[in-house]
Amino acid sequence: MASDRGKPKKRGATNGEFSLALKAEEKVRSTWYILDTDGRLVGVDKFDFSKCQNLKKFADYEIRKVRAYAKAPEHIRLMKRLNLVDYEPGSDAGNMRFYPNGRLIKSLLEKYVTDRVVGYGGMEVETPIMYDYQHPAFKDYLNRFPNRHYTVKSDNREFFLRFAACFGQFLIMHDMGMSYKQLPLKLYELSRYSFRREQGGELVGIKRMRAFTMPDMHTVCTDLKQAEAEFYSQFDLCVSVMDGIGIKMDEYETAIRFTEEFWERDKGFITHIVTDRLKKPALIEMWSFRYAYFDPKFEFNVIDSADKATSLSTVQVDHENSERYKVTYVDEDGKRRNSIILHCSPSGAIERVIYALLELAAIKINSGETASFPLWLASTQVRLLSVSDKHVGRCMELANGLVEIGIRADVDDTNETLDKKVRNAELEWVPYVAVIGDKEASTGELSVRRRDGKSQEKLSIERLIEEVTGKTAGMPKERSSLPMMLSKRPIFPG
Numbered sequence: 380m381a382s383d384r385g386k387p388k389k390r391g392a393t394n395g396e397f398s399l400a401l402k403a404e405e406k407v408r409s410t411w412y413i414l415d416t417d418g419r420l421v422g423v424d425k426f427d428f429s430k431c432q433n434l435k436k437f438a439d440y441e442i443r444k445v446r447a448y449a450k451a452p453e454h455i456r457l458m459k460r461l462n463l464v465d466y467e468p469g470s471d472a473g474n475m476r477f478y479p480n481g482r483l484i485k486s487l488l489e490k491y492v493t494d495r496v497v498g499y500g501g502m503e504v505e506t507p508i509m510y511d512y513q514h515p516a517f518k519d520y521l522n523r524f525p526n527r528h529y530t531v532k533s534d535n536r537e538f539f540l541r542f543a544a545c546f547g548q549f550l551i552m553h554d555m556g557m558s559y560k561q562l563p564l565k566l567y568e569l570s571r572y573s574f575r576r577e578q579g580g581e582l583v584g585i586k587r588m589r590a591f592t593m594p595d596m597h598t599v600c601t602d603l604k605q606a607e608a609e610f611y612s613q614f615d616l617c618v619s620v621m622d623g624i625g626i627k628m629d630e631y632e633t634a635i636r637f638t639e640e641f642w643e644r645d646k647g648f649i650t651h652i653v654t655d656r657l658k659k660p661a662l663i664e665m666w667s668f669r670y671a672y673f674d675p676k677f678e679f680n681v682i683d684s685a686d687k688a689t690s691l692s693t694v695q696v697d698h699e700n701s702e703r704y705k706v707t708y709v710d711e712d713g714k715r716r717n718s719i720i721l722h723c724s725p726s727g728a729i730e731r732v733i734y735a736l737l738e739l740a741a742i743k744i745n746s747g748e749t750a751s752f753p754l755w756l757a758s759t760q761v762r763l764l765s766v767s768d769k770h771v772g773r774c775m776e777l778a779n780g781l782v783e784i785g786i787r788a789d790v791d792d793t794n795e796t797l798d799k800k801v802r803n804a805e806l807e808w809v810p811y812v813a814v815i816g817d818k819e820a821s822t823g824e825l826s827v828r829r830r831d832g833k834s835q836e837k838l839s840i841e842r843l844i845e846e847v848t849g850k851t852a853g854m855p856k857e858r859s860s861l862p863m864m865l866s867k868r869p870i871f872p873g
Contacts (some may be wrong), residue, residue: 410667412662413438445660452584473582473588484758494855561708567595570593586689595785599719609721632661635652674770689729692726694722758861777825790864
């Protein structure tokens with residue numbers, strides 16, 4: 380199925396310039412296919428979607444390009460009700476405020492992705508958030524993107540706020556000495572924040588923002604052969620990272636985008652991703668020519684409760700920026716060579732990950748299922764409910780012990796009835812709720828209710844600890860900054 384991408388509108392171009400990328404995008408033609416698990420390329424209009432309903436939704440979304448929501452997506456209601464994130468009327472649109480629970484979840488995700496990338500071999504750096512428009516490497520690069528930049532003036536000079544970590548990492552790479560023996564070489568930054576002046580109508584909760592946190596890794600490779608091997612490896616990394624976050628392969632769809640020239644030259648490279656790694660059909664966008672710096676690229680896309688898609692993990696093969704930034708290495712003969720660079724975000728923007736988790740939870744809720752965060756991300760992992768005031772002391776003693784070993788615990792010491800306390804814990808998606816009354820105080824066992832199956836049983840504190848720590852082994856731990864006693868907590872807007 381062929382389609383014109385649609386003439387893009389001029390989007391806040393800087394100094395009256397219109398992005399070369401947008402000019403090229405006006406001319407490029409996309410043809411859409413499904414690549415099936417047998418390696419066959421099938422036109423979208425001929426593919427049987429009967430067993431791939433989410434893939435059909437994704438294909439429709441990408442081809443028809445109907446981006447507007449008829450009503451607010453479900454994650455906005457949930458992010459407010461769970462006291463995670465909200466709009467900040469005192470800032471520019473698309474810049475959000477994160478409350479303690481939201482900041483906690485965001486921090487845990489940041490730590491998790493960073494740990495995974497560093498374990499993979501990414502060397503962590505930190506680079507500035509603003510760059511000089513007049514720097515010789517930037518003018519051409521900026522024209523490869525839609526002009527959606529924030530600008531800052533200082534000392535009669537004009538700067539732009541970064542929209543990715545590419546700028547700083549490429550400049551470091553330019554200044555580094557690299558040998559072929561050290562490649563592939565990876566630099567990584569958790570860019571808090573990157574900035575893009577997206578159009579007002581595109582800003583939707585935490586799905587698309589103007590200030591966002593992006594885990595950004597760039598890999599220097601000797602040539603296309605090494606880049607393709609690394610591409611496969613980073614594809615596997617993305618799958619693993621998504622799985623650890625709690626987003627399984629059957630909950631996202633894959634888009635692979637490349638030029639007709641790349642397909643004719645190396646179609647086996649693309650089919651291997653689907654047949655041997657993804658093992659389920661993928662949406663293919665084939666371009667008539669390369670209009671941007673990358674060819675090929677892939678993304679994992681979550682389909683939300685309104686049947687709209689958002690990209691998370693991605694890897695791109697960059698054919699331009701080695702030459703533009705003079706990112707070179709010394710080969711076996713002592714000669715300096717241009718490299719190939721891969722761009723990788725193994726999770727996508729951290730805020731989008733939270734959006735995806737909330738939207739997938741909303742789909743479960745709408746299907747009558749119980750929604751929750753993965754246990755390691757739950758802002759409260761264990762809540763202790765006191766039957767009466769005389770049991771608050773014991774609850775606090777146990778909660779303090781849990782916190783000391785890395786389990787986030789709190790105590791509902793409010794004057795609500797026990798049923799209301801249980802209900803409030805359910806509304807907050809607390810995974811484990813333990814009741815302490817006279818009986819529990821005398822026997823030393825807790826009456827524990829699990830959210831995942833709403834099962835309830837008597838457990839010793841040791842058994843509860845074993846279960847929680849077993850299920851969160853290897854994942855980041857962080858203490859909640861909220862008061863342990865619910866009666867001491869303020870009421871955040873929601």
